[in-house]
Amino acid sequence: WMWCFKTFFPPSGWSLHGEKRLYSSHINIKEIFELICLFCPLVFVTLSCTFRYGRDDMDVMGIAFRRELYLATRQVYPPLQDREKGIHTRVQAKLLRKLGNNSYPFFFEFPDNLPCSVALQPAPSDVGKQCAVEFEIKAFSAESQDAKVRKRSTVKLMLRKVQYAPEGEGIAPSVETTRDFVMSDKPLHVKASLDKEVYYHGEPIKVHVSVTNNSSKNIKNIILSVDQIANVVLYSNDSYAKCVDIEDSGDSVSPGATLQKVYTMLPLLANNRERRGIALDGKLKHEDTNLASSSIVKDGVLKEVLGIMVSYRVMVKLIVGGSVSPLRVFEMWLHFF
DSSP states (O other): OOEEEEETTTTTTTTESSOEEEEEOOSSSSOEEEEEEEOSSSSSEEEEEEEEEEEEGGGTTTTEEEEEEEEEEEEEESSSOOOSSOOOOHHHHHHHHHHHEEEEEEEEETTOOOOOEEEEOOOOOOOOOOOOOEEEEEEEOOOOOTSOOGGEEEEEEEEEEEEESSSOOOOEEEEEEEOOOOOSSSOOOEEEEESEEOOOOOOEEEEEEEEEESSOOOOEEEEEEEEEEETTEEEEEEEEEEEEEEOOOOOOBBBTTTEEEEEOOOGGGGSSTTTTEEEEOOTTTOOOOBOOOOOOOTTTTGGGGSSSEEEEEEEEEEEEEOSOOOEEEEEEEEOOO
């Protein structure tokens, strides 16, 4: 026996069945989407990837606030080839035995250039669907695949595509800077580094900070933050920078002194659930999710078709005595999966 997901439409008496609804984006491996459709007189199945940046009821002059990034259609019934001669995966073979002769297998392969499921978190007071990249499998009964589809003859299943973390930890980010001040003979030297480049959800980020203050200035405070950068590249190239974790250390470094310390950052969705505009991994219905994973752009893929691109940076700021604005020492970029 096996676990499987299904969605059912009682008036038509047919349904979709599959082993999983979560798919990942690998660098060198193509994911196969495999399902079974259980009986319908004339059935077509579509796999679509849609970028939504407004509610369906906000149409202006006939222009919908959504764009279809990908659409593929398969005819499921009548089958185009003998079911017994077709090539079935192990999952489909089990489902065919379980569901009987009125079930028909089909395949979809995710193209390399499709984005992952990402959504911008709405505010608690927002209503309607959120700005998101969504995947949907839809089966419908119609006279042809181009005919008008009635809602009562349609059954839908939402999918989620997440980013697969690359192998290896990459080169550990490290940045250092030297700053001279007026009326000070010697400079301020600051160095910061991370243990690695790739981190996973729920994993602490250790930031190593070294300060050598040979200047006459007093360092009053050191502030660290992890920022999420979400670029909506499809229609406007808007960029949203949101702080997902901050550490106000209160550490000071007097003139002629040094400081070496390791700070621990832990960006979590649990601490940002009420903040509007935070990018999240796509979720299915009421399942929990995470902060959106870093986007990986494959060679030859245009960034404009990725919908929402996400990246993360670690920032260190020093509050210098007698200075109007804080001294931003550096930015370190990391991958978060």
